Amino acid sequence: MRICVIGAGYVGLVSAACFAEMGNQVVCVERDTLRAARLARGEVPLYEPGLETLVRTHLANGQLRFSLRLEDGIAQADIVFIAVGTPSGEDGSADLSHVLDVAHELGARLRHACVVVTKSTVPVGTGERVAQSINAGLARRGLGIRIAVASNPEFLKEGSAIDDFMRPDRVILGCDDPDSLALLRRLYAPFQRNHERLLCMGVRAAEFSKYAANAFLASRISLMNELAALCARLDVDIEDVRRGIGSDRRIGRHFIYAGCGYGGSCFPKDVRALIRSAEQQGLDAPILRAVEARNVEQKRWLFEALQAHFDGYWQGRRVAIWGLAFKPGTDDLREAPSLVLLDALLAAGAQVQACDPVATAEVARRYPEAVASGRLCLSESPYTCVEGADALVLVTEWKQFRQPDFLRVRSLMRMPVLFDGRNIYDARELSALGFLYRGVGRPMTG
Numbered sequence: 001m002r003i004c005v006i007g008a009g010y011v012g013l014v015s016a017a018c019f020a021e022m023g024n025q026v027v028c029v030e031r032d033t034l035r036a037a038r039l040a041r042g043e044v045p046l047y048e049p050g051l052e053t054l055v056r057t058h059l060a061n062g063q064l065r066f067s068l069r070l071e072d073g074i075a076q077a078d079i080v081f082i083a084v085g086t087p088s089g090e091d092g093s094a095d096l097s098h099v100l101d102v103a104h105e106l107g108a109r110l111r112h113a114c115v116v117v118t119k120s121t122v123p124v125g126t127g128e129r130v131a132q133s134i135n136a137g138l139a140r141r142g143l144g145i146r147i148a149v150a151s152n153p154e155f156l157k158e159g160s161a162i163d164d165f166m167r168p169d170r171v172i173l174g175c176d177d178p179d180s181l182a183l184l185r186r187l188y189a190p191f192q193r194n195h196e197r198l199l200c201m202g203v204r205a206a207e208f209s210k211y212a213a214n215a216f217l218a219s220r221i222s223l224m225n226e227l228a229a230l231c232a233r234l235d236v237d238i239e240d241v242r243r244g245i246g247s248d249r250r251i252g253r254h255f256i257y258a259g260c261g262y263g264g265s266c267f268p269k270d271v272r273a274l275i276r277s278a279e280q281q282g283l284d285a286p287i288l289r290a291v292e293a294r295n296v297e298q299k300r301w302l303f304e305a306l307q308a309h310f311d312g313y314w315q316g317r318r319v320a321i322w323g324l325a326f327k328p329g330t331d332d333l334r335e336a337p338s339l340v341l342l343d344a345l346l347a348a349g350a351q352v353q354a355c356d357p358v359a360t361a362e363v364a365r366r367y368p369e370a371v372a373s374g375r376l377c378l379s380e381s382p383y384t385c386v387e388g389a390d391a392l393v394l395v396t397e398w399k400q401f402r403q404p405d406f407l408r409v410r411s412l413m414r415m416p417v418l419f420d421g422r423n424i425y426d427a428r429e430l431s432a433l434g435f436l437y438r439g440v441g442r443p444m445t446g
């Protein structure tokens, strides 16, 4: 099939590369000139394991092309995917300006009937707005065609995006037009060889399902963090509790990890957008508001714990941070807990030494003054990072931080103090090595 994907971000680029991998002819349209030019040379501007290889392979065999021009991408397309960003607007609702700009452009430029699909996460009713905008444009130009707009929300996870796309838990197709649905079913058939994972429903239900999934997952994390706060007071280890409840099949083992808060480009903004959707319908959403509030508070937890440890005295304090990306396997820093910690530490006057396998360049771009003044030193070695530190903070649980040489770490630090924002370390082992250890919702040891 001939596919056009609009937007070459985490979702658009992965989708384009994976559709090409299945033998489709794909044009990915990206309006950022620099990004499009780099992609056309086979340079992938974001970190996602396996993506660069796929992009290069299909650029070389001609199944994947990049273009700045929408006309170019849609000229022959059977299916057009909209995969542009839907960031939080000022009031927390989803900012649909990129999606609606694309819809307007499609109305002005499409010359033939095709299926348009929103892959971006969009509130209920957006598909109808996109269809209206495109069809109004087509009618103005006197073309006797009408476009059906389907919804195909994306569930890939950064860090394992290729695998998630190639072997999805499910593919949701929200489509009210039988011919379009038949085409989309064909497109996704190779992604479900082992068992049928297509879930078909109306456009509005598909749009809502994406928000519902993210709200559900975010709720589990915030509930676990709330329980962790109580555990810490009651001298109970939340990690024991996690194992205790995870074995209950009704609860399950996934997404019940206490930590320093969720970040990323989806959970925070999607929970906020759902709260706004409820408000727009005259409803309150107290559970979702609490999920969001707990997360905002949780992201402050590491700094508050350090502040208590140093008695609020920051003069000459050096803090080492392991992990900056919002989660392992990505360079994405959007709404990352590390940013809340960095802001607070720099405002308090601490000297910060931070390390991340792939996200340091983006941190340097965001904190140019702190880097230039030497108050923020970035390194790619976990050991250089801890030199002379008064405390080490684990924020993102990259594999390379899971089993470090703690004797070496201790010898390099000024004080052996470890704040574990993801509860990945063995508290007793660390305290036996002489560390003062503090985890989320765990008794203090050392």
Ligand code: NAD
Residues within 6 Å of the ligand: 006, 007, 008, 009, 010, 011, 012, 029, 030, 031, 032, 035, 083, 084, 085, 086, 098, 101, 102, 119, 120, 121, 122, 154, 155, 156, 157, 158, 265, 266
């Ligand atoms: P992103 O910001 O990484 O990428 C969006 C890209 O679209 C950018 O490169 C931007 O330049 C480009 N773009 C914007 N307007 C354009 C236009 N008119 N023409 C061509 N290109 C244009 O965003 P993302 O993380 O890929 O997310 C895209 C959507 O998918 C969002 O709605 C998001 O909520 C959703 N989503 C994201 C993830 C994720 O893990 N990142 C997962 C599932 C769903």
